[in-house]
Amino acid sequence: MNKNRDVAAEEQSGALMADVARLAGVAISTVSRALANPGRVNEKTRAKINAAAKQLGYTPNAMARGLRVGKSNIIMIILPGSLYYGVSQIIPQVLQSINKSLIQGGYNLMIANLDRDEISERHILDLAFGGSVRGAIILSSKLPEVDGRSLASSGLPIVSMLLDMSDAGLQSVVTNDREAVRDVTAELIRLGHRRFFYLAGPEGNYHDVERYGGVLEALEAAGLSAESVRRSGGRLDYQHGFDIGVQAADDFAGLDEKPTAVIATSDDMAISFVSCIKRAGLSIPDDLSVVSFDGSPVCEFSSPPLSTIEQPVEEMGRAAVDLLLDALGQSQNPASAPTVIRSRLILRESVAPPKS
Amino acid sequence: MNKNRDVAAEEQSGALMADVARLAGVAISTVSRALANPGRVNEKTRAKINAAAKQLGYTPNAMARGLRVGKSNIIMIILPGSLYYGVSQIIPQVLQSINKSLIQGGYNLMIANLDRDEISERHILDLAFGGSVRGAIILSSKLPEVDGRSLASSGLPIVSMLLDMSDAGLQSVVTNDREAVRDVTAELIRLGHRRFFYLAGPEGNYHDVERYGGVLEALEAAGLSAESVRRSGGRLDYQHGFDIGVQAADDFAGLDEKPTAVIATSDDMAISFVSCIKRAGLSIPDDLSVVSFDGSPVCEFSSPPLSTIEQPVEEMGRAAVDLLLDALGQSQNPASAPTVIRSRLILRESVAPPKS
DNA sequence: CGATTTTTGGCAAACGTTTGCTATAAATCG
DNA sequence: CGATTTATAGCAAACGTTTGCCAAAAATCG
Known part of the structure; x- marks a missing residue:
């Protein structure tokens, strides 16, 4: 009883491999091999070691292992500045999906936020160059570069998620922004809409280029002008x-020829636009159909329920981790074509044929 | 020019302290001291070392340092299962606030998600017992415990955020759930409301206990029965x-005596409740006033704009990091009274006096 | 100017784990 | 059963940085 008390106290204070070795009556290296390379250790010896490790609650020291092996077990996710938007759950979904997949692969997820300042860039470069992280998943088009150190040249395996950065040499997992918006525009055209109002993200931004491009493609395919x-x-x-x-x-209020359909490139834009338009006396979808992008859960409870293109975040997260883990196992991976995972249009009451 | 090319190539491949020492013509230990304990190294020597380090783009290996010093520079955040809810931006706000404060203190933020399974509990315990993390901020009432290892007994400094876990020995940063709900209930009473409908979180949950307690306190103070x-x-x-x-x-539809005011304990509940109630033909706030909790940004654009109690997430995140960094500098810190940071009521159009 | 005190650079060992290599034991072959 | 091959345990060194200690140089004191 008293003896158990002593062992229990020892358990709680971080047993070392050396302690396991002593208890099992073997060398430290044999413990290491029994745990990491079981085929190299006799079954009887291995049983002794496993029992000792369990008794002591032995937990390997990842820093020591990482130092010796020369490889960390941490992956950083480079996030784009602000982590929170209006209703979007994209970032939390990304984090949850990626974290879950990484843990299954034996890795840990560390946050690296890329603000528009040197401090955050330097933080990321320290992690990369100091060996603290083994790879990165990036949700930003900008690669940190300060004081002659650049992430692009660090040799760190990097996978881009949400943005196609194949041209910059990064393997990428994206959704079919262009195609999804083209298809929803085509659906609006099929319903009879001929004039559209596009709520844009930042000019030149990857997503905006793709989504606006989708609108233009649908117009062209229907013989409508830009x-x-x-x-x-x-x-x-x-x-x-x-x-x-x-x-x-x-802006809408100032238009002479009123469009009959709105294509918003995020749920936030659509939600606030609809709120203001309704206050101005217009009715959705009677006067104006509205569709947006992202697939935030709250769209179902909007007034009226909002049609939206839902991004496959969870699946993209899993794919990004798969790509990254593949890259960790190989020396050099030229970026192939991006992995494209399709978004899904959810049609709700905000979309109807135009009145006239 | 060619010489610069060689040096540049060397820069990009992770220079060691040994490389800096060689270039500066000093011992490795002198480099270490110049960078970490400058007062211990002659100014002239220090200048040589700093120049060499800068030229080589030297970045310290945090695993080596952590191993030698016996202290990691990573803090984990233990999150409560799902990272995403309906419209809530609490988790992303928490992550952003905490990450920013930790980086300023020289720490890195690692994600540890506490699902309801052994895998995630074990992951957290591995981080704690393996020395991978130096402390934790926890957003869950449950402390991981598997196979004789428990987080509570790991000796790891832990700060609880959002939940008061002082009773469990954890320093805590919370908002004034009870008081905030009591005050908003009092405001509804002042407007003339006498019958209330409370949308509850999980029975026995800390937040629900506090928030419902606030309602009861306001009723009692106004001489109204429970x-x-x-x-x-x-x-x-x-x-x-x-x-x-x-x-x-x-449930509301089945009530004989209709309440005139709804107190929802999250924005999500309020939003979907309002959506359904409006479909049933009722009008907000004419037939029913609605107030909720969290302060999600989208409430401003709801129909009608939703009154909500806004949680001070950013400030709580900063306070949690401050408490944790304090705890890291001291050996034993019995939990004092929780740090309470006040929420703010934002009154909007969803609240009005009752009709009769 | 010699004695004493302070400053400074470097050696060597530490941290906890992994892995190449060797010696020995065990298994297999002829 | 001796010779050969395979399996296994353990020693020692490695990983990159930090820090105690000591010797020598520099500064200060009387």
């Missing part, structure tokens, strides 16, 4: 989606 | 807020 669509926005980033939507409602 | 409030919910967790709200709308 003049059929009016743009609002283009200056603010997606994290200011509510503001973009409010400004868009203003 | 019968003045009807509860809906109590079985589902907050991450199922939309479902709770939908069910509550059903």
Whole structure:
């Protein structure tokens, strides 16, 4: 009883491999091999060691292992500045999906946030160059570069998620932004809509280029001119989606020929736009159909329920981790074509044929 | 030029302290001291070393340092299962606030998600017992415990955020759930409301206990009986807020004496409840005032704009990190009274005096 | 200017685990 | 049963950094 008390106290204070070795009556290296390379140790010896390790609650010291092996067991995720937007659950979904997959692969997830300042860039470069992380998943088009150190040249395996960065040499997992928006625009055209209002993200931003490109493709395929669509926005980033939507409602009010359908490139824009438009006396979808992008859960409870393109975040997260773990196992991986996982259009009451 | 090319190539491949020492013409230990204990090294020598380190783009290996010093520079955040809810931005806000503060203190943030399974509990315990992390911020009432290892007995400094876990010996940073709900209930009473409908989180959950307690306190202070409030919910967790709200709308329909004010304990519940109630023909706030908890940004764009109690997440995150860093500098810190940071009521159009 | 005190650089060992290599034991072959 | 092959345990060194200690140089004191 007293003896158990002593052992229990020892358990709680971080037993070393040396302690396991002593208890099992073998060398430290044999313990290491029994745990990491069981085929190299006799079954009887292994049983002794496993019992001792369990009794002591032995937990390997990852820093020691990482130092000796020369490889960390940490992956960093490089996030794009603000982690929170209006209603979007994309970042939490990304984190949850990636974390879960990494743990299954034996890795840990560390947060590296890429603000627009040197401190955050340096933080990321320290992690990369100091050997603290083994790879990265990046959700930003910018690769940190400060004081002659650049992430691109660090040799760290990197996978881009949400943005196609194949041109920059990164393997990428994306959704079919262009195609999804093209298809929903085609659906609006099929319903009879001929004039569109596009709520834009930042000009030149990957997502905006793809999504607006989808609109233009659908117009062309239907024999409509690019003049059929009016743009609002283009200056603010997606994290200011509510503001973009409010400004868009203003812009809409000033249009002579009113569009009958709105294509918002994020749920936030659509939600605030709809709120303002309804206050101005218009009715959705009677006067104006609205569709948006992201697939935030709250769209179902909007007034009226909002049609939206839902991004396959969980699946993309899993695919990004798979790509990264593959890259960790190989020396050099030229970026192949991006892995594309399709978004899904959820049609709800915000979309209807135009009145006239 | 060619010489610069060689040095540049060497820069990109992770220079060691030994390389800096060689270039500066000093011992490795002198480099270590110059960088970490500058007062111990002559200024002239220090300048040579700093120049060499800069030229080589030297980045310290944190695993080596952690192993030698016996202390990691990583803090884990223990999150409560699902990272995403309906409209809540609490988790991303928590992560952003804590990450920023930790980096300023020289620490890195690692994600540890506490699902309801052994895998995630074991993951957390491995991090704690293996020396991989130096401390933890926890957003869950449950402390991991598997195979004779428990987080509570690991000796790891832990700070609880959002939940008061002082009784379990953890320093805690919380908001004034009870008081905030009491005050908003008092405001509804002041407006003339006498019958209330409370949309509850999981029975016995810390937040629900506090928030419902606040309602009861306000009723008592106004001389109203506890019968003045009807509860809906109590079985589902907050991450199922939309479902709770939908069910509550059903429950509401079955009430003989209709309450005139709804106190929802999360924005999600309020949003879905309002959506369903409006479909049933009722009008907000004409027939029913609604107030909720969390302060999600989208409440401003709801129909009508939703009154909500906004949690001070950023400030709580900073306070949690401060408490934790303090705890890291001291050996034993009995939990004092929790740090309480006040929430803020944002009154919008969803609240008005009752009709009769 | 010699004695004493302070500053400074470097050696060597530490941290906890892994792995190449060798010696010995065990298994297999002829 | 001796010769050969295979399996296994253990020694020792490695990983990159830090820090105690000591010797020598520099600074200060009387």
